[in-house]
Amino acid sequence: MQVITLNGSNLTVRRLKDIVYKQEAIGICPDAAARAAESRAAVEKVVREERTVYGINTGFGKFSDVTIDPEDTRALQLHLIRSHACGLGEPLPAAVTRAMAVLRLNALLKGHSGVRRVVLDRLADMVNLKMDAVIPSQGSLGASGDLAPLSHLALVLVGEGLVWKDGKPVPSSQVWEEHGIQPIVLEAKEGLALINGTQAMTAIGALNYMEAEALALQAEWIAGMTVEALRGITDAFHPAIHEARGYPEQAEVAVRMLGWLNGSRLATRQGELRVQDAYSIRCIPQVHGASWQVLGYVKEKLEIEMNAATDNPLIFEGRDTIVSGGNFHGQPIAFAMDFLKIGMAELANISERRIERLVNPQLNEGLSPFLSPQPGLQSGAMILQYAAASLVSENKTLAHPASVDSIPSSANQEDHVSMGTTAARHAREIITNVRRVLAVEAFCAHHACAVRGEEEMSPALREKWAGLAKVTPPMNEDRVFSEDIAKIEEWLKQEAGITSAG
Structure with a gap:
């Protein structure tokens, strides 16, 4: 197992994935620890000189004009954590709370926050010992930081919170x-x-991105299998078409689609069976490529935020300047997560249209109605399309932007908030729904290709077909298909490397 050293500026989505899902250990860069020590000295100087500085010897939010006596500074911090740990709802996944600890540590290592080395060490211990905090998923406005969820994380550090152990919450002490x-x-x-x-919205967001990136790639080979099942036309993926438009992501999808379909004896050329395919087949590069544009934007914003100083006040210029600001405001991530919701929802939208073409006897190029082995006696995949349509419709509701909302808090001192954590949570729900819709498409295309003759498939897609065959057999008769979809969903997650033993 390698050790990934954090320094406040070098964390990437890929490294975070290794820490969270591969459970790589983390270490603290000595230079970053030295910067943190310098900022800590500035805090201690303020305490000694009894200067009034927000968050060191004042109350918080609307209480910022209340001065705290020096002997009460310890109690002030503990009261803050206890009072703000008021999250609600179901707990966040352990992978998310592990990512939160990594991101909070990385932010403190920038050297602008004024914490002691022991705080850094305990955060690293939480990650390396797999002490994943139990953190409720609801209750953050996404400005003044993710106060409620991060307070539950901080409670673990002081021995008052809960952590997961063998799948059950136990006292961190x-x-x-x-x-x-x-x-x-x-x-x-x-x-x-x-x-x-x-760090809550960014942790959820980063894990969202990891899943979304993997799903966008999986959507391509699943779509490729549908192209084969429907005897689709490969000319639509000709590089010249996509170079003529100029979007690199669109061109890259087209290249990958041709790669998946290379050697197929099921796919056709323009004019062999028909001149053009429907948009859900012909426009795969244009639609999927646009979602890749969204993913590029989201990744850029996440990796900035993962290496950002987002607390308040911040310490600068060799300890001499302590400035209050608003880096805790989550608007950049709120926008990114709302954008991600739209980009991912579209992958499900177009997938559901391909499912409809696979099961509709008027559109599926001679396959049996609803792919049924005995039309009429057996319903086949009829209701699978219903289920996919339901999830697509649900995504439309979840895709409503959370970031356009704001509600004042702390007696109107904190009068504009981002709702970024809500956006990230909703994006996570959409991504889960997208995976399920793609699992339905994979199931239907898998069966349809078996009917066409899997030996006629391209070598690359035949390999995927064989992988699916180990998870779920083609339809020989009606059965409880929800079990098949659940197995494919789990297989897609495992293939993407987003499952963890921890």
């Missing part, structure tokens, strides 16, 4: 004791430094 490690006692500013930030 118990697990720290098992490892012979003492929880921390928060000093001035440290509680605020731990919860002022966008």
Whole structure:
């Protein structure tokens, strides 16, 4: 197992995936630790000199004009964490909370937050010991940071929160004791430094991106299988068409589609059976390519945010300047997640249209109605199309942008918020729905290609067909198809490397 060293500026989606899903260990860059120590010295100087600085010796939010006595600075930080740990709803997946710990540590390593080395070490311990915090999924406005979810994370550091162990929530104090490690006692500013930030929405967002990227690639070979099942025309993927438009993502999809279909004896050429295919076949590069454009935008914003200082106040210029600002505001990630919702929902939209063509006897090029082995006596894939249509419709509701909403908080001191965490959560739901729709398409195309003769498929797609055959057999008779779709869904996740033993 390798150790991935964090320094506040070098974290990528790929490295985060290795930490979260491959459970690679993390380390702390000495230079970054030195920067953090310098910023900590600035906080301690403020405390010694009894200067009034927000978050060090004042209250929070609307209470920022309340000065706190020096002897109460420890209590101030603990009260902050306890009072703000008011998340609601079902817990976030352990993978998300592990990513939150990584991202919070990386932000502190930029050296603008003023925390002690022990805080950094305990966050690293949480990741390396797989102490994944139990964090409710709801309750963040996405400005002033992800206050509620990050407070539940911080509670683990002080030994008061819950962590997952063998699939069950247990007190973090118990697990720290098992490892012979003492929880921390928060000093001035440290509680605020731990919860002022966008790490919940960014963690959900980064894992969303990992799944979305994998699904976008899987959507191409699944679509390729449908092209074969429907005797689709490969001329629509001719490079010249896509170079003429100029979008590189569109051209790249077309190249990959030709790669998947190379050597197919099922796919056709222009004029052999028909002159043109329907849009859901012919426009795969244009539609899927546009979703890849969305993914490119989302990845860029996520990797900026993953390496950003997002708490408040921040410490600059050799400890001498402590400035209050608003880097905790999640608007960039809110927009990115809303954009991701739209881009991914479209992959399901066009997939469902291909499913309809596979099962509709007026459109499926001679395949049996609803792919039924005995039309009339057996319904075949009829209701699978219903299920896919239901998920596509649900996605349309979830794709409504969360970022256009805002609601004031803290007595109108915090009068504009991003709702970025809501956007990220809804994007996660859409991605799950997209995978299920693609699983339905894969199931139907798999059966249709078996009817056509899988030996006629392209070598690349025949390999995918064989992989699917190990998960679910073609339809020989009606059965409980939801079980097949669930198996394909899990197989797609495993193929993408987004399952974890931890």
